[in-house]
Structures are given as C-alpha cells and as structure tokens.
Amino acid sequence: MHLSPTLAWLLDAAAKTASADRLLAELGAHLIADGLPLVGGTLTLDVPHPLIARRTWLWRAESAEVIEALGFAPGAFAPAPLAGATTDAGQRWLTGLAAGRIHEDLIGAGPDAPSLAWIGPRAFTSAEAAELQQAARFAAAPLAAIGARATLMAALEAYLGRRSTARVLNAPLRRNVGETIQAALLFADLRGFTVLSDNNPPALVIAALDAWFDRIAGSVHVFGGEVLKFIGDGILAIFPVTDSAPRAACDAALRAVAAVRTGMAHLDGERRAQGLPPLPFGVALHLGEMFWGNIGAANRLDFTAIGPAVNLVSRLEGLCRPLGRTVLISGALAEQIDANLISLGMHELRGIASPCAVFTLPED
Structure with missing residues (x-):
C-alpha cells in the first residue's frame, strides 16, 4: 500500500510530537506540501483538568501561528456562555461550513470525541475532502498517545504540583x-x-x-x-x-x-x-x-x-x-x-x- 508523505508521518513519527498544538501545525504543513489548499485548521480536545474542560487550537497556514482557546469546566472561574448566544467567529465558522470551505471530522464517536477541521480558500473538492478524512483517521493514534501523556501530566500536576510532577516523571518509582x-x-x-x-x-x-x-x-x-x-x-x-x-x-x-x-x-x-x-x-x-x-x-x-x-x-x-x-x-x-x-x-x-x-x- 502506497502512503502519502503525510500519512507516513502520521503513522511513523507524529506520536512523538510534543503536544497537540504542534501536531496540528505540523499536520497542516504536511497537508499543504501534499498539495491540499488550506488557510487554517482547528483541533479540539477534551482534557482532564480541574478548571479546563476543552482546549481548542487554531492554526493559520500563512504565519504558521497557533493560538489557543479554552473552554472552562462548570464551576470554574470563567462565566458560562449565555444560552443560545452565537459569537461572530462562530457565525463565520457556520457560514464557511455551509459553503464547503470547512471540512470537519470527529476522531471517534460521541459528543466528546476530538474534532479536527480544516479551512480552505474555496470549497473543497470531493477528492480533497477524502484526503482530509483519511488524514483524520491516521491522526487518531498519535492524538491518542498525545492525549494520554497530557492526561498523565494533568492528573499528576493536579495532585502533586508542577515541580513535584517533573521530579516524579524524571526519576525511578522507588523509595x-x-x-x-x-x-x-x-x-x-x-x-x-x-x-x-x-x-x-x-x-x-x-x-x-x-x-x-x-x-x-x-x-x-x-x-x-x-x-x-x-x-x-x-x-x-x-x-x-x-x-x-x-x-x-x-x-x-x-x-x-x-x-x-x-x-x-x-x-x-x-x-x-x-x-x-x-x-x-x-x-x-x-x-x-x-x-x-x-x-x-x-x-x-x-x-x-x-x-x-x-x-x-x-x-x-x-x-x-x-x-x-x-x-x-x-x-x-x-x-x-x-x-x-x-x-x-x-x-x-x-x-x-x-x-x-x-x-x-x-x-x-
């Protein structure tokens, strides 16, 4: 089976990526190198954290910049959004999705599954959409590995603190x-x-x-x-x-x-x-x-x-x-x-x- 450079990278090396935001940026760069027209992308993950429920990273192809938006857990210090409220950014997203300029895949099943989406300068062709969907399927395993590391870090830091967590992870588990x-x-x-x-x-x-x-x-x-x-x-x-x-x-x-x-x-x-x-x-x-x-x-x-x-x-x-x-x-x-x-x-x-x-x- 012949794999594109992007799929080969997802299979062999992406799991070693330091964090989810870097995976999004590097995956976007690989897809562009494969000839896909992208101007940006987003990745959304649930996270086990006392204050944060979801993290969303936004990647811009032109600058390679990644910014982060946080969704706070119920009872955290951030106020809950008003019921039925739609931000300007959210409205633009829905407009782009309806026009075919946005391709979104849920990586897994259920409402809490990771979401990977790409924004194009025009509507994606059916062949391009199929390539993006294939990339999302191959991204499931490295995202699971990165998510497992993030879960471990979040849990240890919540119970031990950041400095102590670093010490625990960098030393043998012995008395x-x-x-x-x-x-x-x-x-x-x-x-x-x-x-x-x-x-x-x-x-x-x-x-x-x-x-x-x-x-x-x-x-x-x-x-x-x-x-x-x-x-x-x-x-x-x-x-x-x-x-x-x-x-x-x-x-x-x-x-x-x-x-x-x-x-x-x-x-x-x-x-x-x-x-x-x-x-x-x-x-x-x-x-x-x-x-x-x-x-x-x-x-x-x-x-x-x-x-x-x-x-x-x-x-x-x-x-x-x-x-x-x-x-x-x-x-x-x-x-x-x-x-x-x-x-x-x-x-x-x-x-x-x-x-x-x-x-x-x-x-x-």
Whole structure:
C-alpha cells in the first residue's frame, strides 16, 4: 500500500510530537506540501483538568501561528456562555461550513470525541475532502498517545504540583529517591476547624475549606511556590531556593502571606454579610533544608518533604494561637528579609531540641 508523505508521518513519527498544538501545525504543513489548499485548521480536545474542560487550537497556514482557546469546566472561574448566544467567529465558522470551505471530522464517536477541521480558500473538492478524512483517521493514534501523556501530566500536576510532577516523571518509582533541597517553607491551618465541622453540614464545611484553600494555594502559586500537601484544614508549601540565594525565596513566601491575609480579610467580609462566622487562621514561615522525594511502602509511594525544617515550621505554626498572632516567622527566615518584623523572643517548640527565635508581622 502506497502512503502519502503525510500519512507516513502520521503513522511513523507524529506520536512523538510534543503536544497537540504542534501536531496540528505540523499536520497542516504536511497537508499543504501534499498539495491540499488550506488557510487554517482547528483541533479540539477534551482534557482532564480541574478548571479546563476543552482546549481548542487554531492554526493559520500563512504565519504558521497557533493560538489557543479554552473552554472552562462548570464551576470554574470563567462565566458560562449565555444560552443560545452565537459569537461572530462562530457565525463565520457556520457560514464557511455551509459553503464547503470547512471540512470537519470527529476522531471517534460521541459528543466528546476530538474534532479536527480544516479551512480552505474555496470549497473543497470531493477528492480533497477524502484526503482530509483519511488524514483524520491516521491522526487518531498519535492524538491518542498525545492525549494520554497530557492526561498523565494533568492528573499528576493536579495532585502533586508542577515541580513535584517533573521530579516524579524524571526519576525511578522507588523509595528513597529524591534530593535534599533548601527552601522557604510555609505551614498554615484554620483555627476552630473542629468546631466548624461538628456544628455545620458537610456541604458548608467543604465550601469553607475550598474557599480557604483557594486563597492560600492561589497566593502560593502566584509567587512561585508549590503546595506539597493539604493536611485536613492545613497546608504545607515550599518556595525552593535557586542559585544558592535564599533571599528571593523568603521574599516570595512573605509576599504570599501578605496576599493570603488580604484574601482572607475579603472572604471574612463576605461570610459576615451572609451571617457566617469568619475563618481565623495561623501561618508560619521558616527557611531550612528538607528531603524532597519518595517515601512510603514498597508498592505505595508518596512524594513529599520530610526533615527537621518541616517539623519546625509545623510546630511554629502551633504557637500562633497561644501567642495570639496570625503570622509567625522563624529567625532563620527573618535574617533573609527586610520587612518590618516584631520580635517575640525565643520559644521552645515541641519536639525541637533548640529554642527558636520567633518574629511576627504587624497585625494591621
């Protein structure tokens, strides 16, 4: 059987393409080289992501440019489109489809199947449409491979975070595989969560937890940190030190805390307006070394951080309530920042051999 260069590429090499957008661009270039008249194309895929439901890539033949449009999942931050609304772009698409200038194939069955479509400068002939349909059939396997990789990455990043996912994928799946790193550590949790849980229905408790985690995890990510663990109502996050310069990581952690305080103050205002109690919290910052990698049973691993620095930051957060402070900062991290800090003296921490110098921020 003789295969065109495009079909041979789809069969032999396309599965190694780095991403779906690159496959669309390279496939379009191959089809043009085969003599098909194309001015653009689109590829739409469902994706397993907490916020994004569908991704659509738009390719222009003239510039080889690919742009992306996102379809957000129900309940995500993007507003849902109005029922029955049709955009100008959508209307132009339908007009082009009716005129035969657009050829579209569903790669598979069902409403969630990938969609591959091509735009021509004129109506496609029946022979050209057949070639495009054949290319779509051959594109099914490489798209499935690319989709499987994307699914794996999305799932791991949703549960582990981006940096940890990269570490997991680039190392053996065995215990004791990891490294010792220096990082600014952030540990925080809600105060009075047990009372909140005992006196409210699960739906309200979960909504409060989600709102809290949105504020603190969002602030961590904005300033370059990574959430390692959600622990009940608590969170452990890190800001890894790069280039042996801890000041930048410590400053980023401090800015994240400032953003959390602002976000939670706004959330508490909304809750009071709804007749709900505020959500007080405590947060601690520390700078130290930790083991970052795989621990666990032989066949059930966890990618996490352990070590004296992790123990210290969690114990330090436990002082927030008795000291009546929202934010506590260890002496190790305080030495790296220029913020206006208030010294609270030396304090013994449970399970920590040496007393810790403790600082805080002005409460206002």
